[in-house]
Amino acid sequence: MEKILSQEKLREWVDTLDDCEVHAPAFADSVWNYARVDAGADIDLSHSNTIRSVKEFAFPQREVFFRFETKDGVPLLTSTLPNPKPTVVFGVRPCDGRGMPRNDTVFSKEFEDPYYWARREKLTLVGLACNEPHSPNCFCQSVGGSPHSEEGLDILMTDLGDRFHVKGITAKGVEIMERGRNTFDEVHDGDLAEVEKVHDASRSHPQRPIGDLDAIPEAIRSHFDSPLWDEMAQHCIGCGICTFLCPTCHCFDINDEVAGPNADKGERVRTWDNCQFPDFTMHTSGHNPRGDLGSRLRQRVSHKFLYFVENHETQQCTGCGRCISECPVGIDIVAVLERVDQA
Template sequence: MSYRVKRSEFDDILSKLQEDYKIYAPTRKKDKGTFSDTDLVLYDRVSSLEEIDFNSKTKYSPKEVVFPITQTLFYFNGNEYIEAEDKGEKVLVFLRPCEVNAFKRLDKIFLENGPQEDIYYKRLREKVKFVVVECTEGFDSCFCVSMGTNRTDDYSVFIRVSDEEIFCEVKDDELAEVFVDKESTDYSPEFIQENKQQVEVPALEDITTDLFDSEIWKEYSKRCIGCGRCNTVCPTCSCWTMQDISYQDNENIGERRRVWAGCHIDGYTEMAGGHDFRTTYGDRMRFKTLHKIYDFRKRFDIDMCVGCGRCEDVCPQYISFVGAIKKLNQAIKEGKNNG
């Protein structure tokens, strides 16, 4: 069922929804950007329509709703451990189609990638519902159409925002209750059809082991500085490490936390005995690139990258992931010509 809602009335809807849900959406933090006179757009809790920035791409993705930057898993005291409390709070997230598809990738990683589901992820994820914001133009660095993530049918509500009104398609019966007194309409969602950036992802059979030693990766050993920004802002990067935090002077009392990590960051691939299998930044760029468009697709039949372009937006060395895929395509072409 679809509805037409005046912007002036939408706060009433949000107010009713907040009785049962925590609401997250893109918000603009004035003067909190990289430079003192720039703003920072990120996901945060909102309570009114005015707080939501519908026209900007967030620097960070909404993945921390289900995969927190720091998450306490359990507490210990030397004799026993106590699992961290599940607060059981339901969540509504305002987001774009590519980001819904990113959640689908996280589901694969945490729920289908091994013999057991990740219970800490699952109990957060099962409480999340999506309010998808119509996105028909995208941003300069986006390439979601190339990655097949420009569309989704996984949402509770889909909205189109205009200056005077908001069109809403509601699929969730529970949420439909707050729209019952609104004007019905025949609104149907639309999706972006073409990005400014386009790239062709190579076929699985074209990515062969000889590409591991390709010269294309050496460029990134010179350019990448291993800051990990790309890992942090990516909606599908899901690497983490463990930290045991001891309280006061007794190392037997404390908590274990899961904390974000990243394949580009120094130390992440170090192993016992001093072994490190990806010592150069080029090695790490190769691993990330092939994980996003080869390993993940080989296992789950979809690419891990959703084409949001955030990694390109934040890289201080202006490294383009689209550029990396194009270089890989060129290396494949040259290999075929020489073979």
């Protein structure tokens, strides 16, 4: 399904989604991030990529699995399985869209995570193609993507200046387009030619190369014990920004948080965790198999470009570049791959 939407009718389309929770990029505190769209509020899709990825709509940073308490010596459990409203997120860049099928695989391949899927199944992603790179650190094409990739998205919008080309990709995407049918115009051959021209131009922008993508897993494997990892990680401060902002990092911890003087009530909570934290692999014995910065950097890179490839037949990185742009000490995953590949 393909339609044309004039810029001034975007709000009118959003208004047809009155039973949904709608989010879109908003600029605040010097960054773009997703924010809930209030009734009547304008939507600005002139954004660069958001600072945080779209993954948290299905996999929040903190969630309660269940609550527990003891009454008269009897343990009681209260489930907190989420039942959210349908959620529509506008302005999702293709690199973030490509992250969602990778997360879907993680949360379903061997065990279907009911908390993740309760949100995911009610989530519709309205993508926005990139007409030009939004950062010098974008490298989506180097990892098999493109500035107008449809992977993981339900709708892809392309900005044509005074109007958008809107393409429904999945049944969920077509359904919300049908709800706004009166806001759309028909597509003509001239519109399609312009879409192709915009997409061709977006692909022509130079991006940072990472060499032979198929050869990288073996390069990482063959340099597992290389001193390069320690050298490249010596400035790391273990803050975890690289993984918390990543659209595909998914490690988590589960803890029981208790309350009350006798710890007779509390919650079982899942929170994001991070392979760059020193206690991430700490054993109860006190031994830590990745106790230094170099081994933790090696783990992050290996997970994305070696282990994920072995387990799921695709690399985990989508080339958004957040981990490079936001690293406070300038660690650059593309430069790391280049060093390992050329060693």
